[in-house]
Amino acid sequence: MTLLEIFPSLRSGMPSRLDPAVWPRETHYDDAGRVTVGGVALADIADQYATPTYVIDEDEVRQRCRAYRGAFPDAEISYAGKAMMIRAVAKWVGQEGLSVDVCSAGELAVALAAGIEPGRIVLHGNGKSFDELEAAVRAGVGRIVIDSLTEITMLSALLGRTQQILIRLSPGIDVHGHPAVRTGITDQKFGFPIGSDAAAEAVERVLRRPELDLVGFHCHLGSQIHDPDHYGEAVRRMIAEMAMVRREHDVILTELDLGGGHAVAYRGGDAEMNLAELADVIEDALDAACARHRFPRPRIAVEPGRAIVARAGVTLYRVLSVKHVEGGRTYVTVDGGMGDNARVALYGARYSVVVANRHPECAQMTATVAGRFCEAGDIIAADVRLPVDLRPGEVLAVPCTGAYHHSLASTYNSVGRPPIIAVGGGRCRELLRRETIDDLLRRDIGD
Numbered sequence: 001m002t003l004l005e006i007f008p009s010l011r012s013g014m015p016s017r018l019d020p021a022v023w024p025r026e027t028h029y030d031d032a033g034r035v036t037v038g039g040v041a042l043a044d045i046a047d048q049y050a051t052p053t054y055v056i057d058e059d060e061v062r063q064r065c066r067a068y069r070g071a072f073p074d075a076e077i078s079y080a081g082k083a084m085m086i087r088a089v090a091k092w093v094g095q096e097g098l099s100v101d102v103c104s105a106g107e108l109a110v111a112l113a114a115g116i117e118p119g120r121i122v123l124h125g126n127g128k129s130f131d132e133l134e135a136a137v138r139a140g141v142g143r144i145v146i147d148s149l150t151e152i153t154m155l156s157a158l159l160g161r162t163q164q165i166l167i168r169l170s171p172g173i174d175v176h177g178h179p180a181v182r183t184g185i186t187d188q189k190f191g192f193p194i195g196s197d198a199a200a201e202a203v204e205r206v207l208r209r210p211e212l213d214l215v216g217f218h219c220h221l222g223s224q225i226h227d228p229d230h231y232g233e234a235v236r237r238m239i240a241e242m243a244m245v246r247r248e249h250d251v252i253l254t255e256l257d258l259g260g261g262h263a264v265a266y267r268g269g270d271a272e273m274n275l276a277e278l279a280d281v282i283e284d285a286l287d288a289a290c291a292r293h294r295f296p297r298p299r300i301a302v303e304p305g306r307a308i309v310a311r312a313g314v315t316l317y318r319v320l321s322v323k324h325v326e327g328g329r330t331y332v333t334v335d336g337g338m339g340d341n342a343r344v345a346l347y348g349a350r351y352s353v354v355v356a357n358r359h360p361e362c363a364q365m366t367a368t369v370a371g372r373f374c375e376a377g378d379i380i381a382a383d384v385r386l387p388v389d390l391r392p393g394e395v396l397a398v399p400c401t402g403a404y405h406h407s408l409a410s411t412y413n414s415v416g417r418p419p420i421i422a423v424g425g426g427r428c429r430e431l432l433r434r435e436t437i438d439d440l441l442r443r444d445i446g447d
Protein backbone atom coordinates (compact mmCIF):
# COMPACT_ATOMS: atom_id res chain seq x y z
CA MET A 1 0.00 0.00 0.00
CA THR A 2 1.32 3.46 -0.89
CA LEU A 3 1.40 6.41 1.48
CA LEU A 4 -1.17 8.11 -0.74
CA GLU A 5 -3.59 5.21 -0.36
CA ILE A 6 -3.23 5.37 3.42
CA PHE A 7 -3.48 9.17 3.57
CA PRO A 8 -5.48 10.30 0.49
CA SER A 9 -5.52 13.87 1.82
CA LEU A 10 -1.81 14.07 1.02
CA ARG A 11 -2.70 14.17 -2.66
CA SER A 12 -3.86 17.76 -2.86
CA GLY A 13 -0.64 18.91 -1.19
CA MET A 14 1.47 16.71 -3.41
CA PRO A 15 4.12 18.55 -5.38
CA SER A 16 2.70 18.98 -8.85
CA ARG A 17 4.53 17.32 -11.68
CA LEU A 18 2.54 19.47 -14.05
CA ASP A 19 5.01 22.00 -15.39
CA PRO A 20 3.49 25.50 -15.11
CA ALA A 21 5.39 26.48 -18.25
CA VAL A 22 3.11 24.30 -20.38
CA TRP A 23 -0.15 24.00 -18.42
CA PRO A 24 -2.76 26.68 -17.68
CA ARG A 25 -1.98 28.22 -14.31
CA GLU A 26 -5.16 26.79 -12.77
CA THR A 27 -4.02 23.20 -13.26
CA HIS A 28 -3.90 20.94 -10.21
CA TYR A 29 -4.39 17.41 -8.98
CA ASP A 30 -7.67 16.92 -7.10
CA ASP A 31 -8.15 14.74 -4.04
CA ALA A 32 -8.69 11.71 -6.25
CA GLY A 33 -5.36 12.36 -8.00
CA ARG A 34 -7.01 13.52 -11.23
CA VAL A 35 -5.76 16.47 -13.25
CA THR A 36 -8.07 19.49 -13.06
CA VAL A 37 -7.95 22.60 -15.24
CA GLY A 38 -10.00 25.65 -14.30
CA GLY A 39 -11.42 23.62 -11.44
CA VAL A 40 -12.79 20.83 -13.67
CA ALA A 41 -11.42 17.29 -13.73
CA LEU A 42 -10.28 16.47 -17.24
CA ALA A 43 -11.50 12.90 -16.79
CA ASP A 44 -15.03 14.24 -16.17
CA ILE A 45 -14.86 16.22 -19.40
CA ALA A 46 -13.77 13.07 -21.22
CA ASP A 47 -16.74 11.21 -19.72
CA GLN A 48 -19.23 13.95 -20.54
CA TYR A 49 -18.11 14.96 -24.03
CA ALA A 50 -16.19 11.83 -25.13
CA THR A 51 -12.75 12.01 -26.70
CA PRO A 52 -10.74 13.34 -28.39
CA THR A 53 -11.68 16.74 -27.03
CA TYR A 54 -10.03 20.12 -26.91
CA VAL A 55 -10.28 21.95 -23.58
CA ILE A 56 -9.66 25.68 -23.31
CA ASP A 57 -9.21 27.66 -20.11
CA GLU A 58 -10.91 31.04 -20.55
CA ASP A 59 -9.04 32.69 -17.66
CA GLU A 60 -5.71 31.66 -19.11
CA VAL A 61 -6.59 33.30 -22.45
CA ARG A 62 -7.71 36.46 -20.68
CA GLN A 63 -4.57 36.51 -18.52
CA ARG A 64 -2.38 36.26 -21.59
CA CYS A 65 -4.22 39.18 -23.20
CA ARG A 66 -3.64 41.21 -20.02
CA ALA A 67 0.02 40.28 -19.97
CA TYR A 68 0.34 41.74 -23.49
CA ARG A 69 -1.61 44.84 -22.53
CA GLY A 70 0.67 45.30 -19.54
CA ALA A 71 3.87 44.81 -21.53
CA PHE A 72 2.78 46.98 -24.50
CA PRO A 73 0.48 49.65 -23.04
CA ASP A 74 0.72 51.95 -26.07
CA ALA A 75 0.73 49.35 -28.84
CA GLU A 76 -2.15 47.89 -30.78
CA ILE A 77 -2.33 44.22 -29.87
CA SER A 78 -4.03 42.21 -32.52
CA TYR A 79 -4.89 38.58 -31.83
CA ALA A 80 -3.87 36.44 -34.81
CA GLY A 81 -7.07 34.50 -35.29
CA LYS A 82 -5.41 31.77 -37.30
CA ALA A 83 -4.16 30.30 -34.00
CA MET A 84 -7.72 29.48 -32.92
CA MET A 85 -10.72 31.19 -34.42
CA ILE A 86 -14.02 30.50 -32.78
CA ARG A 87 -16.59 33.03 -31.66
CA ALA A 88 -15.98 32.64 -27.94
CA VAL A 89 -12.23 33.18 -28.18
CA ALA A 90 -12.67 36.18 -30.48
CA LYS A 91 -15.15 37.61 -27.98
CA TRP A 92 -12.81 37.09 -25.00
CA VAL A 93 -9.84 38.75 -26.68
CA GLY A 94 -12.09 41.58 -27.89
CA GLN A 95 -13.35 42.13 -24.35
CA GLU A 96 -9.72 42.27 -23.19
CA GLY A 97 -9.10 45.16 -25.58
CA LEU A 98 -7.32 43.32 -28.38
CA SER A 99 -7.93 43.79 -32.08
CA VAL A 100 -8.25 40.71 -34.26
CA ASP A 101 -6.32 39.82 -37.37
CA VAL A 102 -7.96 37.56 -39.91
CA CYS A 103 -6.70 35.97 -43.10
CA SER A 104 -9.85 34.74 -44.83
CA ALA A 105 -13.51 35.57 -45.32
CA GLY A 106 -14.28 32.75 -42.87
CA GLU A 107 -12.14 34.20 -40.09
CA LEU A 108 -13.59 37.62 -40.85
CA ALA A 109 -17.12 36.23 -40.49
CA VAL A 110 -16.28 34.64 -37.13
CA ALA A 111 -14.74 37.88 -35.84
CA LEU A 112 -17.80 39.85 -36.92
CA ALA A 113 -20.16 37.25 -35.46
CA ALA A 114 -18.25 37.57 -32.17
CA GLY A 115 -19.06 41.27 -32.14
CA ILE A 116 -15.57 42.56 -32.92
CA GLU A 117 -15.90 46.11 -34.14
CA PRO A 118 -14.90 46.10 -37.85
CA GLY A 119 -12.47 48.98 -37.33
CA ARG A 120 -10.47 46.69 -35.05
CA ILE A 121 -10.10 43.95 -37.64
CA VAL A 122 -6.98 43.63 -39.83
CA LEU A 123 -7.08 41.52 -43.00
CA HIS A 124 -3.95 39.58 -43.99
CA GLY A 125 -3.01 36.89 -46.45
CA ASN A 126 -0.79 36.39 -49.46
CA GLY A 127 -3.70 35.04 -51.48
CA LYS A 128 -6.77 37.14 -50.84
CA SER A 129 -9.42 36.56 -53.46
CA PHE A 130 -11.53 39.34 -54.95
CA ASP A 131 -14.50 38.05 -52.94
CA GLU A 132 -12.51 38.14 -49.71
CA LEU A 133 -11.33 41.66 -50.35
CA GLU A 134 -14.89 42.64 -51.16
CA ALA A 135 -16.18 41.06 -47.93
CA ALA A 136 -13.55 42.96 -45.93
CA VAL A 137 -14.34 46.26 -47.64
CA ARG A 138 -18.07 45.70 -47.17
CA ALA A 139 -17.54 44.96 -43.48
CA GLY A 140 -15.43 48.11 -43.11
CA VAL A 141 -12.30 46.47 -41.65
CA GLY A 142 -9.78 48.86 -40.13
CA ARG A 143 -6.72 47.83 -42.14
CA ILE A 144 -5.93 45.68 -45.13
CA VAL A 145 -2.37 44.40 -45.42
CA ILE A 146 -1.30 44.43 -49.06
CA ASP A 147 0.71 41.40 -50.11
CA SER A 148 0.86 41.71 -53.92
CA LEU A 149 0.53 44.26 -56.71
CA THR A 150 -2.60 42.49 -57.92
CA GLU A 151 -4.32 43.26 -54.63
CA ILE A 152 -3.72 46.96 -55.17
CA THR A 153 -5.57 46.80 -58.48
CA MET A 154 -8.40 44.69 -57.07
CA LEU A 155 -8.84 46.93 -54.04
CA SER A 156 -8.86 50.09 -56.11
CA ALA A 157 -11.61 48.60 -58.26
CA LEU A 158 -13.64 47.70 -55.19
CA LEU A 159 -13.41 50.77 -53.03
CA GLY A 160 -15.97 53.54 -52.95
CA ARG A 161 -14.35 55.10 -49.88
CA THR A 162 -10.91 55.43 -48.33
CA GLN A 163 -9.33 52.29 -46.92
CA GLN A 164 -6.36 52.27 -44.57
CA ILE A 165 -3.58 50.10 -45.92
CA LEU A 166 -0.39 48.52 -44.64
CA ILE A 167 2.15 47.04 -47.04
CA ARG A 168 3.78 43.80 -45.96
CA LEU A 169 7.55 43.73 -46.32
CA SER A 170 9.88 40.82 -45.69
CA PRO A 171 12.75 42.41 -43.81
CA GLY A 172 15.39 39.81 -44.67
CA ILE A 173 15.71 38.46 -41.14
CA ASP A 174 16.31 34.74 -40.77
CA VAL A 175 15.04 33.50 -37.43
CA HIS A 176 16.07 29.93 -38.37
CA GLY A 177 13.86 27.04 -37.37
CA HIS A 178 11.56 24.97 -39.56
CA PRO A 179 11.45 26.19 -43.22
CA ALA A 180 7.65 26.43 -43.02
CA VAL A 181 7.84 29.20 -40.40
CA ARG A 182 10.69 31.43 -41.60
CA THR A 183 8.60 34.24 -43.01
CA GLY A 184 11.06 37.08 -42.41
CA ILE A 185 13.47 36.00 -45.15
CA THR A 186 13.13 37.65 -48.54
CA ASP A 187 12.79 34.57 -50.76
CA GLN A 188 9.33 33.38 -49.66
CA LYS A 189 5.75 33.87 -50.69
CA PHE A 190 4.69 36.60 -48.24
CA GLY A 191 5.07 40.32 -48.81
CA PHE A 192 7.62 42.32 -50.79
CA PRO A 193 11.35 42.04 -50.06
CA ILE A 194 12.46 45.15 -48.20
CA GLY A 195 14.40 47.56 -50.40
CA SER A 196 13.33 45.75 -53.59
CA ASP A 197 11.96 47.34 -56.75
CA ALA A 198 8.72 45.46 -56.12
CA ALA A 199 8.36 47.07 -52.68
CA ALA A 200 9.07 50.51 -54.16
CA GLU A 201 6.50 49.90 -56.87
CA ALA A 202 3.89 48.77 -54.33
CA VAL A 203 4.42 51.97 -52.33
CA GLU A 204 4.20 54.13 -55.45
CA ARG A 205 1.07 52.42 -56.73
CA VAL A 206 -0.71 52.66 -53.38
CA LEU A 207 0.23 56.32 -52.98
CA ARG A 208 -1.11 57.05 -56.46
CA ARG A 209 -4.58 55.74 -55.52
CA PRO A 210 -6.56 58.35 -53.58
CA GLU A 211 -8.86 55.68 -52.12
CA LEU A 212 -5.89 53.82 -50.58
CA ASP A 213 -4.52 55.46 -47.44
CA LEU A 214 -1.06 54.02 -46.81
CA VAL A 215 -0.60 54.26 -43.03
CA GLY A 216 2.36 51.97 -42.49
CA PHE A 217 4.35 48.81 -43.03
CA HIS A 218 3.87 45.30 -41.74
CA CYS A 219 6.29 42.42 -41.29
CA HIS A 220 6.10 38.98 -39.70
CA LEU A 221 9.38 37.27 -38.97
CA GLY A 222 8.25 33.69 -38.39
CA SER A 223 7.09 31.44 -35.57
CA GLN A 224 8.39 30.31 -32.22
CA ILE A 225 10.86 33.20 -31.96
CA HIS A 226 12.32 33.47 -28.48
CA ASP A 227 15.15 35.91 -29.12
CA PRO A 228 13.71 39.44 -28.90
CA ASP A 229 16.70 40.88 -30.76
CA HIS A 230 15.19 39.74 -34.05
CA TYR A 231 12.38 42.24 -33.45
CA GLY A 232 14.90 44.97 -32.64
CA GLU A 233 16.55 44.32 -35.98
CA ALA A 234 13.16 44.38 -37.72
CA VAL A 235 12.41 47.76 -36.15
CA ARG A 236 15.73 49.18 -37.39
CA ARG A 237 15.19 47.94 -40.94
CA MET A 238 11.55 48.92 -41.14
CA ILE A 239 12.13 52.44 -39.76
CA ALA A 240 14.91 52.91 -42.31
CA GLU A 241 12.42 51.92 -45.02
CA MET A 242 9.78 54.30 -43.63
CA ALA A 243 12.37 57.08 -43.64
CA MET A 244 13.04 56.29 -47.29
CA VAL A 245 9.34 56.64 -48.13
CA ARG A 246 9.41 60.07 -46.48
CA ARG A 247 12.50 61.03 -48.50
CA GLU A 248 11.10 59.86 -51.81
CA HIS A 249 7.43 60.70 -51.44
CA ASP A 250 7.24 63.21 -48.63
CA VAL A 251 4.81 60.93 -46.82
CA ILE A 252 5.14 60.03 -43.15
CA LEU A 253 3.95 56.52 -42.30
CA THR A 254 2.59 56.36 -38.76
CA GLU A 255 2.15 52.64 -38.11
CA LEU A 256 4.59 49.77 -37.82
CA ASP A 257 3.11 46.31 -37.40
CA LEU A 258 5.74 43.80 -36.27
CA GLY A 259 3.58 40.69 -36.68
CA GLY A 260 3.52 37.81 -34.22
CA GLY A 261 5.62 34.70 -33.75
CA HIS A 262 6.40 34.94 -30.02
CA ALA A 263 7.56 31.55 -28.79
CA VAL A 264 5.75 29.44 -26.19
CA ALA A 265 7.08 26.37 -24.39
CA TYR A 266 5.51 23.14 -25.61
CA ARG A 267 7.55 21.06 -23.17
CA GLY A 268 9.23 21.95 -19.89
CA GLY A 269 12.57 23.59 -20.61
CA ASP A 270 11.60 24.91 -24.08
CA ALA A 271 12.60 28.53 -24.60
CA GLU A 272 9.75 31.05 -24.68
CA MET A 273 9.53 34.75 -25.43
CA ASN A 274 9.88 37.03 -22.42
CA LEU A 275 7.33 39.80 -23.02
CA ALA A 276 9.03 42.41 -20.83
CA GLU A 277 12.31 41.87 -22.65
CA LEU A 278 10.59 42.00 -26.00
CA ALA A 279 8.91 45.29 -25.11
CA ASP A 280 12.27 46.74 -23.95
CA VAL A 281 14.08 45.65 -27.10
CA ILE A 282 11.37 47.14 -29.33
CA GLU A 283 11.36 50.40 -27.35
CA ASP A 284 15.14 50.76 -27.46
CA ALA A 285 15.32 49.94 -31.14
CA LEU A 286 12.53 52.43 -31.87
CA ASP A 287 14.24 55.18 -29.89
CA ALA A 288 17.54 54.61 -31.63
CA ALA A 289 16.16 54.15 -35.17
CA CYS A 290 13.79 57.11 -34.96
CA ALA A 291 16.58 59.33 -33.61
CA ARG A 292 18.98 58.17 -36.31
CA HIS A 293 16.54 58.94 -39.13
CA ARG A 294 14.88 61.86 -37.31
CA PHE A 295 11.65 60.02 -37.89
CA PRO A 296 8.55 60.48 -35.70
CA ARG A 297 7.78 57.38 -33.63
CA PRO A 298 5.16 55.27 -35.37
CA ARG A 299 2.47 53.43 -33.44
CA ILE A 300 3.56 49.85 -32.93
CA ALA A 301 1.28 46.86 -33.46
CA VAL A 302 2.02 43.26 -32.50
CA GLU A 303 0.04 40.21 -33.57
CA PRO A 304 0.42 37.32 -31.15
CA GLY A 305 -1.63 34.22 -31.87
CA ARG A 306 0.05 31.23 -30.30
CA ALA A 307 1.20 33.18 -27.24
CA ILE A 308 -2.43 34.06 -26.42
CA VAL A 309 -4.07 30.65 -26.71
CA ALA A 310 -1.45 27.86 -26.83
CA ARG A 311 -1.04 27.26 -23.12
CA ALA A 312 -4.76 27.67 -22.47
CA GLY A 313 -5.48 24.52 -24.45
CA VAL A 314 -5.29 20.85 -23.48
CA THR A 315 -6.28 17.92 -25.68
CA LEU A 316 -7.84 14.81 -24.16
CA TYR A 317 -7.60 11.35 -25.64
CA ARG A 318 -8.59 7.91 -24.49
CA VAL A 319 -6.14 5.06 -24.67
CA LEU A 320 -7.29 2.44 -27.19
CA SER A 321 -4.45 -0.04 -26.83
CA VAL A 322 -0.98 -0.52 -25.37
CA LYS A 323 1.33 -2.55 -27.59
CA HIS A 324 4.82 -3.66 -26.60
CA VAL A 325 6.75 -4.38 -29.80
CA GLU A 326 9.36 -7.05 -29.14
CA GLY A 327 12.77 -5.45 -29.41
CA GLY A 328 11.08 -2.13 -30.17
CA ARG A 329 9.00 0.55 -28.55
CA THR A 330 5.84 0.52 -26.52
CA TYR A 331 3.02 2.12 -28.52
CA VAL A 332 0.09 3.67 -26.70
CA THR A 333 -2.57 4.20 -29.36
CA VAL A 334 -5.19 6.84 -28.65
CA ASP A 335 -8.45 7.83 -30.31
CA GLY A 336 -7.11 11.02 -31.96
CA GLY A 337 -3.91 12.04 -33.67
CA MET A 338 -2.95 13.95 -36.78
CA GLY A 339 -6.57 14.86 -37.53
CA ASP A 340 -6.67 17.02 -34.40
CA ASN A 341 -2.94 17.74 -34.09
CA ALA A 342 -1.24 18.31 -37.43
CA ARG A 343 1.80 20.01 -35.89
CA VAL A 344 3.82 16.85 -35.30
CA ALA A 345 3.63 15.79 -38.94
CA LEU A 346 3.96 19.38 -40.23
CA TYR A 347 6.75 20.71 -38.03
CA GLY A 348 8.10 17.77 -36.05
CA ALA A 349 6.59 19.35 -32.92
CA ARG A 350 7.27 17.64 -29.56
CA TYR A 351 4.78 17.40 -26.68
CA SER A 352 4.52 16.07 -23.17
CA VAL A 353 1.67 13.75 -22.18
CA VAL A 354 0.20 12.86 -18.78
CA VAL A 355 -2.39 10.40 -17.60
CA ALA A 356 -5.29 12.57 -16.44
CA ASN A 357 -7.64 10.21 -14.61
CA ARG A 358 -5.26 9.29 -11.77
CA HIS A 359 -2.04 10.48 -10.29
CA PRO A 360 0.85 8.58 -11.90
CA GLU A 361 2.51 7.69 -8.63
CA CYS A 362 3.45 4.18 -9.81
CA ALA A 363 6.47 3.07 -11.85
CA GLN A 364 6.83 4.66 -15.28
CA MET A 365 7.65 3.32 -18.72
CA THR A 366 8.89 5.07 -21.83
CA ALA A 367 6.24 4.97 -24.52
CA THR A 368 5.30 6.49 -27.85
CA VAL A 369 1.79 7.89 -28.01
CA ALA A 370 0.48 7.07 -31.47
CA GLY A 371 -2.58 8.43 -33.23
CA ARG A 372 -5.38 6.36 -34.75
CA PHE A 373 -4.96 7.69 -38.32
CA CYS A 374 -3.63 5.56 -41.14
CA GLU A 375 -0.16 7.08 -41.44
CA ALA A 376 2.96 5.67 -39.83
CA GLY A 377 3.95 9.26 -39.05
CA ASP A 378 0.80 9.81 -37.00
CA ILE A 379 2.59 10.07 -33.67
CA ILE A 380 1.52 12.48 -30.95
CA ALA A 381 4.54 12.19 -28.69
CA ALA A 382 7.58 9.92 -28.89
CA ASP A 383 9.43 8.66 -25.82
CA VAL A 384 7.24 10.09 -23.08
CA ARG A 385 6.98 8.73 -19.54
CA LEU A 386 3.67 7.08 -18.67
CA PRO A 387 2.58 4.65 -15.95
CA VAL A 388 3.67 1.05 -16.64
CA ASP A 389 0.18 -0.18 -15.86
CA LEU A 390 -1.56 2.18 -18.32
CA ARG A 391 -4.74 0.54 -19.59
CA PRO A 392 -7.16 1.04 -22.49
CA GLY A 393 -9.88 3.48 -21.47
CA GLU A 394 -7.61 5.74 -19.45
CA VAL A 395 -7.49 9.44 -20.31
CA LEU A 396 -4.33 11.10 -21.57
CA ALA A 397 -3.92 14.87 -21.66
CA VAL A 398 -1.58 16.80 -23.94
CA PRO A 399 -0.88 20.36 -22.76
CA CYS A 400 -0.16 23.45 -24.81
CA THR A 401 -2.51 22.49 -27.61
CA GLY A 402 -4.62 25.65 -27.81
CA ALA A 403 -2.93 27.16 -30.87
CA TYR A 404 -2.90 25.71 -34.39
CA HIS A 405 -4.62 22.52 -33.31
CA HIS A 406 -8.31 23.06 -33.88
CA SER A 407 -7.49 25.57 -36.62
CA LEU A 408 -5.31 23.04 -38.46
CA ALA A 409 -7.59 20.06 -37.81
CA SER A 410 -8.81 17.91 -40.69
CA THR A 411 -11.34 15.17 -41.28
CA TYR A 412 -8.71 12.72 -42.52
CA ASN A 413 -9.96 9.12 -42.54
CA SER A 414 -13.48 10.65 -42.33
CA VAL A 415 -13.04 11.24 -38.62
CA GLY A 416 -14.96 14.31 -37.42
CA ARG A 417 -13.13 17.11 -35.63
CA PRO A 418 -13.27 17.28 -31.82
CA PRO A 419 -15.40 19.67 -29.82
CA ILE A 420 -13.96 22.59 -27.83
CA ILE A 421 -14.94 22.72 -24.17
CA ALA A 422 -14.31 25.85 -22.10
CA VAL A 423 -13.38 25.51 -18.43
CA GLY A 424 -13.25 28.09 -15.68
CA GLY A 425 -14.40 28.57 -12.09
CA GLY A 426 -15.11 24.87 -11.66
CA ARG A 427 -17.53 24.72 -14.60
CA CYS A 428 -17.30 23.64 -18.19
CA ARG A 429 -19.35 24.43 -21.29
CA GLU A 430 -19.27 23.43 -24.91
CA LEU A 431 -18.09 26.16 -27.30
CA LEU A 432 -17.93 24.07 -30.44
CA ARG A 433 -19.65 20.74 -30.87
CA ARG A 434 -18.05 17.58 -32.20
CA GLU A 435 -18.22 17.14 -35.96
CA THR A 436 -20.32 14.03 -36.55
CA ILE A 437 -20.44 11.45 -39.31
CA ASP A 438 -23.79 13.02 -40.27
CA ASP A 439 -22.00 16.36 -40.75
CA LEU A 440 -19.54 14.66 -43.07
CA LEU A 441 -22.28 12.88 -45.01
CA ARG A 442 -24.32 16.08 -45.37
CA ARG A 443 -21.49 17.71 -47.33
CA ASP A 444 -21.19 14.73 -49.63
CA ILE A 445 -23.75 15.33 -52.38
CA GLY A 446 -23.31 11.85 -53.84
CA ASP A 447 -23.55 10.72 -57.43
Ligand SMILES: Cc1ncc(COP(=O)(O)O)c(C=O)c1O
Binds near residue numbers: 080124260262305
Ligand atom coordinates in the same frame (compact mmCIF):
# COMPACT_ATOMS: atom_id res chain seq x y z
C1 LIG B 1 0.86 37.82 -40.41
C2 LIG B 1 0.86 37.00 -39.19
N1 LIG B 1 0.67 37.61 -38.01
C3 LIG B 1 0.65 36.90 -36.86
C4 LIG B 1 0.82 35.53 -36.87
C5 LIG B 1 0.75 34.80 -35.57
O1 LIG B 1 1.89 34.08 -35.29
P1 LIG B 1 2.01 33.37 -33.87
O2 LIG B 1 0.77 32.58 -33.67
O3 LIG B 1 3.21 32.51 -33.99
O4 LIG B 1 2.13 34.46 -32.86
C6 LIG B 1 1.03 34.87 -38.08
C7 LIG B 1 1.22 33.41 -38.11
O5 LIG B 1 1.47 32.77 -39.06
C8 LIG B 1 1.05 35.63 -39.28
O6 LIG B 1 1.21 35.04 -40.46
